[in-house]
Amino acid sequence: MKRALITGITGQDGSYLAEFLLSKGYKVFGLRRRTSTPNYENVQQVKDKITWISGDLTDLASLIEAVRISDPDEVYNLAAQSFVAASWPQPLATGHLTAISVTNMLEAVRIVKPSARFYQASSSEMFGKVVETPQRETTPFYPRSPYGVAKVYGHWITVNYRESFNMFACSGILFNHESPRRGLEFVTRKVSDGVARIKLGLKHELRMGNLEALRDWGFAGDYVKAMWLMLQQEEPDDYVISTGETHSVRELLEVAFSYVGLDYQQYVVIDPEFVRPAEVDLLLGDCSKAKEKLGWKLDVGFKQLIEMMVDEDLKRVRAENNAFLLVN
Numbered sequence: 001m002k003r004a005l006i007t008g009i010t011g012q013d014g015s016y017l018a019e020f021l022l023s024k025g026y027k028v029f030g031l032r033r034r035t036s037t038p039n040y041e042n043v044q045q046v047k048d049k050i051t052w053i054s055g056d057l058t059d060l061a062s063l064i065e066a067v068r069i070s071d072p073d074e075v076y077n078l079a080a081q082s083f084v085a086a087s088w089p090q091p092l093a094t095g096h097l098t099a100i101s102v103t104n105m106l107e108a109v110r111i112v113k114p115s116a117r118f119y120q121a122s123s124s125e126m127f128g129k130v131v132e133t134p135q136r137e138t139t140p141f142y143p144r145s146p147y148g149v150a151k152v153y154g155h156w157i158t159v160n161y162r163e164s165f166n167m168f169a170c171s172g173i174l175f176n177h178e179s180p181r182r183g184l185e186f187v188t189r190k191v192s193d194g195v196a197r198i199k200l201g202l203k204h205e206l207r208m209g210n211l212e213a214l215r216d217w218g219f220a221g222d223y224v225k226a227m228w229l230m231l232q233q234e235e236p237d238d239y240v241i242s243t244g245e246t247h248s249v250r251e252l253l254e255v256a257f258s259y260v261g262l263d264y265q266q267y268v269v270i271d272p273e274f275v276r277p278a279e280v281d282l283l284l285g286d287c288s289k290a291k292e293k294l295g296w297k298l299d300v301g302f303k304q305l306i307e308m309m310v311d312e313d314l315k316r317v318r319a320e321n322n323a324f325l326l327v328n
């Protein structure tokens, strides 16, 4: 039975990846940090099938112990401070969690089990103020946020450990991917949750930032399969994972509101609080290498993804509201 260690397992991607690896017969170990209120919402269905290890990205001793306990064939390093907007008010924490911690994790693997295969969660945010379109593995980076800068460090340190220590270390340069498990602060989920609340009469406006930003949005469930495929190859390498389509935030609003029979223009208010100090205007990925070498493909398209998210939020908000009415 293969053994995998996942950091960031309670997040969106970690939860889909855990389900995917369990379905493939893996023994899955999940690194969990101590929080005042435990949050297992994303991993509810598989919580009891995961072997939990207490640890924190910033604590090398705990990561060494996590690798020792799990004795993994594969390590998926997904944990990070992942919200771009939070990286301006918290640039140092973002640097520690999203950049330096990658070296912590690589060191833990190098010291305890250098033969383990390593996946690093790199990001299209590294392309930032893009210098070519579409963006591919060879496109130079021009990050536009403390988060993007931190991810560039994480990306290059992964390449460096591969080249310095001959480790099987891969970087997946993943474009935005979403799901009903996406954090509520990210734009797709903010919109699907907002639409559900407006439709149910619980909210009357949705305050948004830049509606002209363009993103290449895919489904997280499809993207975790690419992570696994990268670690099954003969040689370690880096891959762009994307849909090859780009859509604006405005289009996202149109699709989500019209799905429930509403016109977004009647509810959306532009609020400078959600406009960023520096914006990534356009992301559009070319994932030909992943298609060709990994045989990776997408199952869920943009409209289907947004409608799935609105459906799930309608169900959840309705249930929460009914429970509240019953109690009060």
Ligand code: NAP
Residues within 6 Å of the ligand: 007, 008, 009, 010, 011, 012, 013, 014, 031, 032, 033, 035, 039, 055, 056, 057, 058, 077, 078, 079, 080, 081, 082, 083, 097, 121, 122, 123, 124, 173, 174, 175, 176, 177, 178, 183
């Ligand atoms: P997410 O939902 O925000 O999950 C982040 C995970 O990191 C959570 O499990 C969180 O634990 C954990 N974490 C944060 N700080 C930690 C610490 N100090 N010690 C241990 N664990 C810690 O992110 P995601 O969307 O699944 O993304 C996964 C990874 O892919 C991230 O590295 C992200 O930057 C990268 N990425 C994401 C996308 C995307 O579109 N989703 C695209 C490219 C790259 P808690 O539950 O305790 O907070």
Ligand code: G4F
Residues within 6 Å of the ligand: 082, 083, 084, 085, 122, 123, 124, 125, 174, 175, 176, 177, 185, 186, 187, 188, 190, 207, 208, 209, 210, 211, 213, 214, 215, 249, 274, 275, 276, 279, 280, 283
């Ligand atoms: O959903 P977002 O917050 O995602 P962003 O910044 O693209 O980052 C996500 O994708 C990256 C991959 O490219 C990951 F590395 C990263 O971890 C994260 O998962 O914002 C998307 C766009 C931005 O242009 C933002 O300015 O939506 C725009 N936007 C407009 N109004 C908004 C809002 N974003 C948020 N979060 N909230 C708004 O009200």
